[in-house]
Amino acid sequence: EVQVVETGGGLVQPGGSLRLSCEASGFTFSTFWMHWVRQAPGKGLVWLSRISGGGSTTSYADSVRGRFTISRDNAKNTVYLQMNSLGVEDTALYYCATEGRGAPIDSWGQGTLVTVSS
Amino acid sequence: QSALTQPASVSGSPGQSITISCTGTSSDVGSYNLVSWYQQHPGEAPKLLIYEGSKRPSGVSTRFSGSKSGNTASLTISGLQAEDEADYYCCSFAGSSSYVFGTGTKVTVL
Numbered sequence: 642e643v644q645v646v647e648t649g650g651g652l653v654q655p656g657g658s659l660r661l662s663c664e665a666s667g668f669t670f671s672t673f674w675m676h677w678v679r680q681a682p683g684k685g686l687v688w689l690s691r692i693s694g695g696g697s698t699t700s701y702a703d704s705v706r707g708r709f710t711i712s713r714d715n716a717k718n719t720v721y722l723q724m725n726s727l728g729v730e731d732t733a734l735y736y737c738a739t740e741g742r743g744a745p746i747d748s749w750g751q752g753t754l755v756t757v758s759s
Numbered sequence: 760q761s762a763l764t765q766p767a768s769v770s771g772s773p774g775q776s777i778t779i780s781c782t783g784t785s786s787d788v789g790s791y792n793l794v795s796w797y798q799q800h801p802g803e804a805p806k807l808l809i810y811e812g813s814k815r816p817s818g819v820s821t822r823f824s825g826s827k828s829g830n831t832a833s834l835t836i837s838g839l840q841a842e843d844e845a846d847y848y849c850c851s852f853a854g855s856s857s858y859v860f861g862t863g864t865k866v867t868v869l
Contacts, residue, residue: 676858678860685762685848685860685861685862685863686797686799686805686848686850686860686863687762687860688850688857688858688859688860691856691858698856700855700856700857701857702760702857703760704760736804736805742807742810742816742817743810743811743814743816744795744807744810744811744816745793745795745810745850745852745858746795746797746807746850746858747807747810747816748807749804749805749806750804751804752804
């Protein structure tokens, strides 16, 4: 069974940084693309970033390019999202999701909450 | 990377069929047969319903079906049930290795 667990959320001041982690299991981690998606309170889903199975290819939404960095450690079955220069607009539940069953975004974790506030 | 446009809400009675539209542009929905649909109940993570426009993963009810015409993709729920009350999102590949979600649709079962 595919499992995805995000950690690392919390309260951070505007301008601060935070690193989210996402540990996955139940599939051959190193062969699948991984994504980060966020959802502000009461709002819709927003795609943020993805990384290839080997980690050599990454892409970002315009809203986070240059501030967020996605990476992965296949030895630990973990993908990361380094978030810098955070603003109040970055307050959201951050989901990690994996490619699978033919779909680019298949299985999702339960999310980790990031609150940016002074 | 503007969000795909979905109706804010759609409602129907049990047993009826409803259709949710997802309108993009020739740069995303219109250019690729890579639209996915997700169901999200309150307080839960999204769940994949449809991928590549019309394919259903194993375990997803046949009451859910997808299609596309031009720049608009659609999700149809047949035989509406109380458990279908949820938020629904479309998602499309948008080129340059990026993706874009729809604005989301709240489905209410009357």
